[in-house]
Amino acid sequence: MISVSSALLLVAFGASGALSSPVAAPAVTPGPSLDNALQKRASCTFSGSAGASSASKSQASCATIVLSNVAVPSGTTLDLSDLEDGTHVIFEGTTSWGYKEWTGPLLQIKGKDITIEGASGSVLDPDGARWWDGEGGNGGKTKPKFFAAHDLTGTSSIVNLNIKNTPVQAVSINGCEGLTVTDMTIDNSAGDSAGGHNTDAFDIGSSSGITITGAKVYNQDDCVAVNSGTDITFSGGLCSGGHGLSIGSVGGRDDNTVENVTFKDSTVTKSVNGIRVKAVAGETGTIKGVTYSGITLSDISKYGILIEQNYDGGDLHGDPTSGVPITDFTVENISGSGGVESGGYNVVVVCGSGACSGWTWSGVTVTGGKDYGSCQNVPSVATCEV
Numbered sequence: 001m002i003s004v005s006s007a008l009l010l011v012a013f014g015a016s017g018a019l020s021s022p023v024a025a026p027a028v029t030p031g032p033s034l035d036n037a038l039q040k041r042a043s044c045t046f047s048g049s050a051g052a053s054s055a056s057k058s059q060a061s062c063a064t065i066v067l068s069n070v071a072v073p074s075g076t077t078l079d080l081s082d083l084e085d086g087t088h089v090i091f092e093g094t095t096s097w098g099y100k101e102w103t104g105p106l107l108q109i110k111g112k113d114i115t116i117e118g119a120s121g122s123v124l125d126p127d128g129a130r131w132w133d134g135e136g137g138n139g140g141k142t143k144p145k146f147f148a149a150h151d152l153t154g155t156s157s158i159v160n161l162n163i164k165n166t167p168v169q170a171v172s173i174n175g176c177e178g179l180t181v182t183d184m185t186i187d188n189s190a191g192d193s194a195g196g197h198n199t200d201a202f203d204i205g206s207s208s209g210i211t212i213t214g215a216k217v218y219n220q221d222d223c224v225a226v227n228s229g230t231d232i233t234f235s236g237g238l239c240s241g242g243h244g245l246s247i248g249s250v251g252g253r254d255d256n257t258v259e260n261v262t263f264k265d266s267t268v269t270k271s272v273n274g275i276r277v278k279a280v281a282g283e284t285g286t287i288k289g290v291t292y293s294g295i296t297l298s299d300i301s302k303y304g305i306l307i308e309q310n311y312d313g314g315d316l317h318g319d320p321t322s323g324v325p326i327t328d329f330t331v332e333n334i335s336g337s338g339g340v341e342s343g344g345y346n347v348v349v350v351c352g353s354g355a356c357s358g359w360t361w362s363g364v365t366v367t368g369g370k371d372y373g374s375c376q377n378v379p380s381v382a383t384c385e386v
């Protein structure tokens, strides 16, 4: 209200000032409001230790937000969750965060038709080593989650973001409809020897129309975990050091539907698992229309391919159940000759009675490890003995 009335005062001033020259009056009157409109769509640059709070305060009035070497104070979120439709957010230089034990997130962005871009040479570096203690989310220091990419809708995109050393989980995609993530790097490789744990790269829930292409991930937990959602594609990716390409766990959450998810043309290396689908024993849900195609596996320590309906927080515990059926499931062109280490298992399928159907299974060459020997209810097209 205050800014509106002062704008009106300016108009009145301009108009009355122009009274002596009537010809100019019509041109002056719209001046201030036009100015105002232009200001609303301006490009705004924020930097330094005040940059995060200034950006949060001004976000709704900037068409483009440039975050240039912003140092986010400890215990605070770089919060861009009130953006106008169509806002362009650009990270330049190094974005850093102060240290505090708290749950985060360190970065939060939401809105419609939002473009989030990492400028050439930029890095988002929360310096996670300050929190790493080998315990991840299970204990020790309370660690802030990194990026809540929640409620991004329309045709939103995240391009060229370069993320380094997150304290715990990196990117949470939740409540998004229509989001493309292109050429994102998440490099937590320093955590391999320094206590990085539960550093999931992409956790996806309750989202649709998500496309992730060209991601490079070096971490210590799931490269991708789709807990729920539909119409999700991960392609052209590299996953190194973590737990592989996962569906689930599905069951026992608010949303227990996974439908039409494709992982294709990607590499999983130096990881605990290659491909893993986890249905929680005793729970209900749906895993339908999931495809793994053109995946290359190497240096897999535990399971090349693991499909289980007896997940209970740990893999392959107890009897499989049928409440989360895995249907219309495709596994094709999985190349991993010698890709599993000798102590691991090549292919494990443990299904509940009648709970795995409509499978396609072809071109699966995953060797180097052991046969599991306790597969159950394996659809006839598939086999645990490669």
Ligand SMILES: *[C@@H]1O[C@H](CO)[C@@H](O)[C@H](O)[C@H]1NC(C)=O
Binding pocket: 230, 231, 259, 260, 289
């Ligand atoms: C999944 O894909 C199938 C085949 O294209 C389509 O019929 C179905 O509606 C999709 N499901 C969802 C939930 O979008």
Ligand SMILES: *[C@@H]1O[C@H](CO)[C@@H](O)[C@H](O)[C@H]1NC(C)=O
Binding pocket: 293, 294, 332, 333, 363
């Ligand atoms: C599987 O791999 C073969 C040989 O590389 C290729 O010809 C075929 O198109 C692939 N199939 C799919 C579905 O990618």
